[in-house]
Amino acid sequence: MKHLLGIKDLPTSQIENILTTAREFKEVINRPIKKVPSLRDITIANVFFENSTRTRISFELAEKRLSADIVNFSASTSSVKKGETLLDTVNNILAMKVDMIVIRHSSVGAPHFLARHINASVVNAGDGTHEHPTQALLDAYSVWEKLGTIEGKKIALIGDILHSRVALSNIFVFQKLGAEVMVCGPPTLLPKHIEALGVKVTTKLHEALQWCDVANVLRIQLERQQIKYFPSLREYSLYYGINQAMLNQLDKEIVLMHPGPINRGVELSSDAADSPQAIILDQVENGVAVRMAVLYLLAEQR
Amino acid sequence: MRYCLKNVKIINKNATFHQQNKNIWIENGYITHIENPQEALQKPTADDKVIEATKVDEAYCVSIGWFDMCANFQDPGQESKETLRSGLQTAMQAGFTEVCLQPNTNPVVQTKSDIAYLTQYNASHLTTLHPIAAITQQTNGKDLNDMIDLYHAGAVAFSDGNKTLWNTDLLLKTLQYLQPLNALLIQKPNDALLSQFGLMNEGIVSTQLGMKGIPHLAEEICISRDIDILRYVGGKLHFNTISSSKSLKQIKAAQEEGLAVTCDVAAHQLCLDDSFLASFDTRFKVFPPLRTQNDIKSLWEGLEKGIIGVVVSDHQPQDEESKQVEFDMAEFGASTLDTTFAALYTYSQQYNVSLTTCIEAITSQPRSILSLPIPTIEVGAKANLTVFSPKKEWVVTPEVLVSNSKHNPFLRQTLQGKAIACFNNKQAYLAQ
Numbered sequence: 036m037k038h039l040l041g042i043k044d045l046p047t048s049q050i051e052n053i054l055t056t057a058r059e060f061k062e063v064i065n066r067p068i069k070k071v072p073s074l075r076d077i078t079i080a081n082v083f084f085e086n087s088t089r090t091r092i093s094f095e096l097a098e099k100r101l102s103a104d105i106v107n108f109s110a111s112t113s114s115v116k117k118g119e120t121l122l123d124t125v126n127n128i129l130a131m132k133v134d135m136i137v138i139r140h141s142s143v144g145a146p147h148f149l150a151r152h153i154n155a156s157v158v159n160a161g162d163g164t165h166e167h168p169t170q171a172l173l174d175a176y177s178v179w180e181k182l183g184t185i186e187g188k189k190i191a192l193i194g195d196i197l198h199s200r201v202a203l204s205n206i207f208v209f210q211k212l213g214a215e216v217m218v219c220g221p222p223t224l225l226p227k228h229i230e231a232l233g234v235k236v237t238t239k240l241h242e243a244l245q246w247c248d249v250a251n252v253l254r255i256q257l258e259r260q261q262i263k264y265f266p267s268l269r270e271y272s273l274y275y276g277i278n279q280a281m282l283n284q285l286d287k288e289i290v291l292m293h294p295g296p297i298n299r300g301v302e303l304s305s306d307a308a309d310s311p312q313a314i315i316l317d318q319v320e321n322g323v324a325v326r327m328a329v330l331y332l333l334a335e336q337r
Numbered sequence: 338m339r340y341c342l343k344n345v346k347i348i349n350k351n352a353t354f355h356q357q358n359k360n361i362w363i364e365n366g367y368i369t370h371i372e373n374p375q376e377a378l379q380k381p382t383a384d385d386k387v388i389e390a391t392k393v394d395e396a397y398c399v400s401i402g403w404f405d406m407c408a409n410f411q412d413p414g415q416e417s418k419e420t421l422r423s424g425l426q427t428a429m430q431a432g433f434t435e436v437c438l439q440p441n442t443n444p445v446v447q448t449k450s451d452i453a454y455l456t457q458y459n460a461s462h463l464t465t466l467h468p469i470a471a472i473t474q475q476t477n478g479k480d481l482n483d484m485i486d487l488y489h490a491g492a493v494a495f496s497d498g499n500k501t502l503w504n505t506d507l508l509l510k511t512l513q514y515l516q517p518l519n520a521l522l523i524q525k526p527n528d529a530l531l532s533q534f535g536l537m538n539e540g541i542v543s544t545q546l547g548m549k550g551i552p553h554l555a556e557e558i559c560i561s562r563d564i565d566i567l568r569y570v571g572g573k574l575h576f577n578t579i580s581s582s583k584s585l586k587q588i589k590a591a592q593e594e595g596l597a598v599t600c601d602v603a604a605h606q607l608c609l610d611d612s613f614l615a616s617f618d619t620r621f622k623v624f625p626p627l628r629t630q631n632d633i634k635s636l637w638e639g640l641e642k643g644i645i646g647v648v649v650s651d652h653q654p655q656d657e658e659s660k661q662v663e664f665d666m667a668e669f670g671a672s673t674l675d676t677t678f679a680a681l682y683t684y685s686q687q688y689n690v691s692l693t694t695c696i697e698a699i700t701s702q703p704r705s706i707l708s709l710p711i712p713t714i715e716v717g718a719k720a721n722l723t724v725f726s727p728k729k730e731w732v733v734t735p736e737v738l739v740s741n742s743k744h745n746p747f748l749r750q751t752l753q754g755k756a757i758a759c760f761n762n763k764q765a766y767l768a769q
Contacts, residue, residue: 043545121663142663143536143548144617163665165547203547227550231541262533 036336038150038157039329041166042207050211054176056328057321064100064323074103077334079135080128082108083160084121087139089295089319090160090170094137097326101334106133121145122152129155135333138162156333164198170294171204173325175212177318178249181290186213191247193219193240194275194302197226197264198256201294205251206232219243221275223264240275244285251292252277252302268301278304282312290314339364340765341381342724342758343389344374345399348696352714355693361399363720366763371716388724388758388767395728400696401712402434402721402761406601406703407523407577407649408674409498413454414443419654419672419741421458421466427652427674427739428464429766432723432756433699436464437707439498440471447471447482449490456491463764467493467709469523472511476500481511488518493707496523496577499624499653501559503529505566512572521707523575526559526584527625536665538611538626546614548664551626553581560584564591567598575706576600578651580625582635589644599706600644602636603651604677605746608684613746619660619667620744623653637688646702648695650677654742672742676733678725679752686753692727720760729755 036049063071079098083091091107098105108128125136135156138146143163150157161167179185190209196202196218209216210233217235218225219242230236237243244250255271265271282289291313297303308315342361347354360377362370370379381387390397410424419427428436438455440446446455446468455468470492474480484495495515502508502524511522532555537543539550560576564587567574576588579600591598605623610630613621621627639645653670660667673680678699685695704711712721730753735743758767 120658120661122661140663142665143546144664147617148663163547164549200547203545226544227539227552228541228544232544 036332038146039168039333040146040150040157040159042168042171042204042211043166045168047211050172050175050208053172053325053328053332054179056332057172057176057325060327060331061321061324064327070100070102072102073331074098074101074334077134078104078106078132079137079330080106080108080133081137082125082128082139084110084138084140084145085161087160090139093319093322094160094326096323097330100323101327101330103330121149125149125153129153134337135330156337158329158333161200163200165200166204167200168204169322169326169329170201171208172329173318173322174205174251174292174294175208176321176325177292177314178290180317180321181314182248185209188214188249189217189247190214190249190251191217191219191243192251192253193243193277194253195224195256196220196229196253197224198260199253201253206234217243217246221265221271240277241281244277244281244289247289249290249292250277251294253294254296255298255301272301276300276302276304277307279306279310282307282310288312292318295319338765339385340760341379341385341387342397342399343387345397345724347714348398348400348693349700349714350693350697351701354714358396361714363722363760363765366720366760368714368716368718368720371714386767390726395726397724397726397757398692399714399722399724401700401714401723402759403432403678403699403723403756404703405433405436405650405652405674405677405699406647406707407439407603408436408652409439409441409654409670411654412442417656418659421455423739423741424674425458425462425464425466429462429759430739430756430768431675432678432725432759433674434464434721434723434759434761435467437467437469437493440469440496441476441498441500445471445475446492447474447487449486452487452490452492460762463759463761463766465762467707469494469496469498471495472497472502472522473507478502478504478507481507481514484511484514484520485518488520493709494521494523494575496525499525501525501527501529505562508563509566509570512567512570512574516572519573519708521573521575523577524559524563525577526556526563526579528555528558531555531558535626536622537614538628540611540629542611542614548614553583553628556581556625557583557587560587564588564596564598567591567596568594573597578603578606578625578649579645580606580628580632582632585635585639585644589639592644599646601647601649601703602640602645603673604648604681605651605671605673607633607636607640607648608680609746617664619662619664620671620746620748622664622667622669623651623671623746624669634688637685637690640698641690641694646698646706648677648681648698650674652740654740655744656742660744671746672738672740672744673746675738675740676745676747676752678756679731679754680747682727682754683752722760723756724758725754725756727754729753731755
């Protein structure tokens, strides 16, 4: 594994390797001394062309706890339009002897484009509406940790499937690990050919909740919707928002996940988001361990 | 200088000598002799240039000069991508003796002087350029250009090129207005709203890649509505670069009904499917987008049955700055003129489409649709010929591409078939 560009082409054995390595790092970050010297000679650039708080901090912490040297570069994509191309920007950073690039970009395939043209290892921290592999890995890890296994479990992805890179990476990772996946959302937010990926499809929230063991509730990506896909947030939250009362009506206790940041009162009500069924903050903690595992394994290959 | 095409097989469906091997002599731009190689009376002298395959079983073929009905040389306006000079050179070396240029330059082709600029080398260059003039000013889809005037100035057809003429009333009026001239309206079928923000074919691959798709429907819905207008008003309508199997069904039904509707397909559209996009390689970002194997199969059938008359290059050269960027920011279009015939012929063999059909689609058919004179292979005729080797294999590398733009979708592939020589305008080109 030279790069981590997506889950689609990642062999299952490597996914399992990342998850077991992450378990070791989770133990490390819960020690009083949270730092290991594994990446002492490695310099990593976090290049974020799109706003991010959670993912950037998570990567930064993972890097720091592995003792890597880091530089952060944030720019809006609009500055690219002003002149410098993505390739130039990254080559300029690499000229300062950087070993790895963690990139988030609003364009699909931007990390793949870089991986083709540069020498450093590339980690995809989210590319447009395509993939967000480390999020999928930490989601898988969190389910594994909570339920003891992933194989045979039923995972429902609920919300804006069309614009969500988390959805796509989640579909790939959970299928590879033997889970069943269902997607649920208003028809306009479901890709027309999504069934071809081997997932169940429903537009009824209740049906998805009844079916699943785990509900991964996705953000409404208003910033990524170039045109109107539904009439109003009010109507969306009424028909696709999840609250504790709905969870209480189910005949089993399901696990509730969310990749954050939550639009409280839209896709999740506060009582659901803060309920014991929700493992949203565990996901955040596991994110650091999983990213440490990814960076560690990539560095090992250098 | 006299040229002797020795023992060449004539591929020209309606010619007397179709599928026969002949010696053809060309002098001062005219065909002077056509002889049976076994009974040749004409003997080459040291001053004559003989064009002959080195191996007997790889004999060259000859057809009337190849004709590309849809290309862009980006000049004037975006000369960093291609120029008239480099485009002409590419066309000639690829075997094309005549090329139609789309009007999407900057400025748009909409005045007599725009046409004169594009035809300035026609007297001196082997390859003749035929400008297609814009229907509306700046291709804005609103205000009509002076089409009669443009027609008399040399416009061979009318089209808003890469932009679809979406205004139904204006389409109707243009079809009417062009009738006294018997001129052709060329339409790129696309519903701009259904395809907006789309980057590739909408299908399984776009779903896997998380990319906004361009549905087949965007093309089909435009074809369906345009055919209804054609039925209502009459005229001659040609659909440029169709890509969907259902489009083909609609056009077939309209043709059977007796409507004057024709269509073309880009050679790369017959060869490559949307799975190539998985690499995010911008060379495959074209419009219409690369579709599915099912579409490709239907398009070949359409070509074999004559529903699709014409194969075009849809040459849209782009520069590095437009292509070496993130996929969604890259321009649509690929540099394809260098490889149009080779791609067409290489892939035709997988679909059992004959060489004759391929050649018709780049020779007689486009000229017939445009009501342009069709050259002949007869003694006394002007030499407008392309000599080619169907057997010759070559690897597509940036070095062998003549176009200024190297973003060719067949890069690194081995293709079969290459132009060896061509003749037109009293000039000759011989490949080294």
